Structures are given as structure tokens and as C-alpha cells.
Amino acid sequence: MTGESASRVDAPRVSQSVTALIAAVAENGALGKDGGLPWRLPADLKRFKRLTLGHHLILGRRTWETLDAPLPGRIPVVVTRRPGLPAGLLRAATVAEALAIAVAAGDPMPFVGGGAEIFRLALAEDRIDRLYLTRIHQSFDGDTWFPAWDESRFRLVAREDHAVAEGHPYPFSFHDFERRR
Numbered sequence: 001m002t003g004e005s006a007s008r009v010d011a012p013r014v015s016q017s018v019t020a021l022i023a024a025v026a027e028n029g030a031l032g033k034d035g036g037l038p039w040r041l042p043a044d045l046k047r048f049k050r051l052t053l054g055h056h057l058i059l060g061r062r063t064w065e066t067l068d069a070p071l072p073g074r075i076p077v078v079v080t081r082r083p084g085l086p087a088g089l090l091r092a093a094t095v096a097e098a099l100a101i102a103v104a105a106g107d108p109m110p111f112v113g114g115g116a117e118i119f120r121l122a123l124a125e126d127r128i129d130r131l132y133l134t135r136i137h138q139s140f141d142g143d144t145w146f147p148a149w150d151e152s153r154f155r156l157v158a159r160e161d162h163a164v165a166e167g168h169p170y171p172f173s174f175h176d177f178e179r180r181r
Contacts, residue, residue, distance in 0.1 A: 017103045018129035021112040021122060022051060023146060025135055030142025031116055035066040038140040041168050049073075051132055056102035056110040058095065058122075061085075063115040077101050077110075079118055095121045120147035131177040138170045155180055 024044050025031060032038065053073045061080035070076055077090040077098040085091050092098035095118060102110035109130075112122045122128055124147075131154060154177035161173045 017108050017110070019099055019112065019122070019127050020051075020109050020130040020132060021119060021128045022048060022132040023114060023119060023134070024048075025133060025146040026140040026142065027135070027137055028139035028142070029145045030140045031114065031119075031146050032144035033140065033142045035062075038142055039136060039138075039170060041134070041136070041170065041172060043162065043168050044134045044172065047132075047134065047174060052111050052113070056090075056098075056105065056107045057113045058092075058098040058102070058110060058118065059113050060115045060118040063113070063118070075102075075105070075107075095125060095127060099127060116144045116147060123147060123149045129179045131175070133175045133177070134172055135175055136170050136172045151177075153180055154178060 023031065024037065024039075024041070026038070030038060052071070055074060056077050057071065057074040058077050058079060061078055061082060064076065064078045064080075064085075075090065077092055078085055079092050079095055079098050081093050090098075090101055092101055095112070099110055112118060112128065156175060157178050158176040159173055161171075162168060163171050
């Protein structure tokens with residue numbers, strides 16, 4: 001693969017439900033700007049789709065409201081205390097409640113998909129078993145930031161680096177982490 005390198009470390013098999021967090025983060029910690037992504041990386045969007053398809057996707061209300069439509073093939077659970085969500089949409093008052101809904105439905109790996117406050121709560125409440133991060137090796141102007149997290153509590157199990165190429169104008173890496181036991 002030209003401009004790409006990958007390394008994998010065999011990860012232990014998990015027989016129970018695990019909680020994953022998925023995010024794309026700029027070098028300076030930016031997650032978003034004006035309700036959207038400050039970059040366009042088709043490879044990241046494909047990875048997001050591949051990993052989250054068929055799973056519950058836990059989102060904060062503001063993140064949910066930035067979507068043009070529900071993401072096909074995902075089951076959204078919106079964390080909010082506000083009324084007024086569309087009928088039939090799964091709603092939870094807390095991240096813990098959202099995860100309980102997903103686990104009760106038999107989802108082996110619900111995903112926490114943002115935004116910043118939901119990421120912060122999930123990490124602070126020690127609810128994350130796996131992190132799927134796209135690290136964009138460039139800083140962007142943003143108004144939403146990925147929270148500080150203790151990387152020493154996780155181990156890197158896979159990394160795939162991508163150089164600038166057609167379709168992705170910024171160098172980036174996919175980093176997969178698992179919680180240290």
C-alpha cells in the first residue's frame with residue numbers, strides 16, 4: 001500500500017458486551033466546528049460506517065441534531081433530558097442508561113459517538129472498553145474539543161498510518177485501543 005503502513009497486535013477475544021468510543025480528532029484536539037466536521041476524510045467516514053453498522057450509536061442531543069437524517073443501519077440512542085425528540089427515537093437521560101438500553105437489546109458492542117460532553121462523561125465514568133480514534137495529523141480551527149483522557153489506561157492494539165493522497169488531503173492514522181485489564 002503506497003503511503004500507508006499498518007501494524008496489528010493480536011487482541012484477546014471478548015465474550016461479553018464491550019463499549020466502544022469512536023471519534024476523529026485533530027492534532028490540536030478539535031472535534032468539530034459550527035456543528036460539523038472541519039475536515040473531509042472519506043476513509044474515516046468509511047471506517048466509521050464499517051465499525052458502527054448494526055450497532056447502537058450513543059449520541060448527545062446536539063450531535064443528533066447536526067445529522068441530516070438518522071444514519072442507516074445504526075440504532076441511535078440520544079442522551080438528553082429535554083423532551084421533543086422524534087417519536088420512536090430511543091432516548092436516555094444518562095450515558096449509563098443509554099448503554100443499558102443497548103446491552104438489554106443484545107448489542108455486543110454499542111458505540112459512543114459524541115459529542116464532546118458525551119465522550120467526556122463516558123471516559124470519566126470509566127465506561128469505555130475500546131477506542132477507535134482517527135488521529136488527523138493537522139490542527140484545525142474548532143469549537144468542540146475531545147476531552148483529556150488517560151491513555152495509560154489503554155493499550156494500542158492496532159495502528160494504520162495514511163499519508164496525504166487523493167481523497168484524503170491530510171495525513172492521518174487509525175488508532176485502536178483496548179482498556180488494560
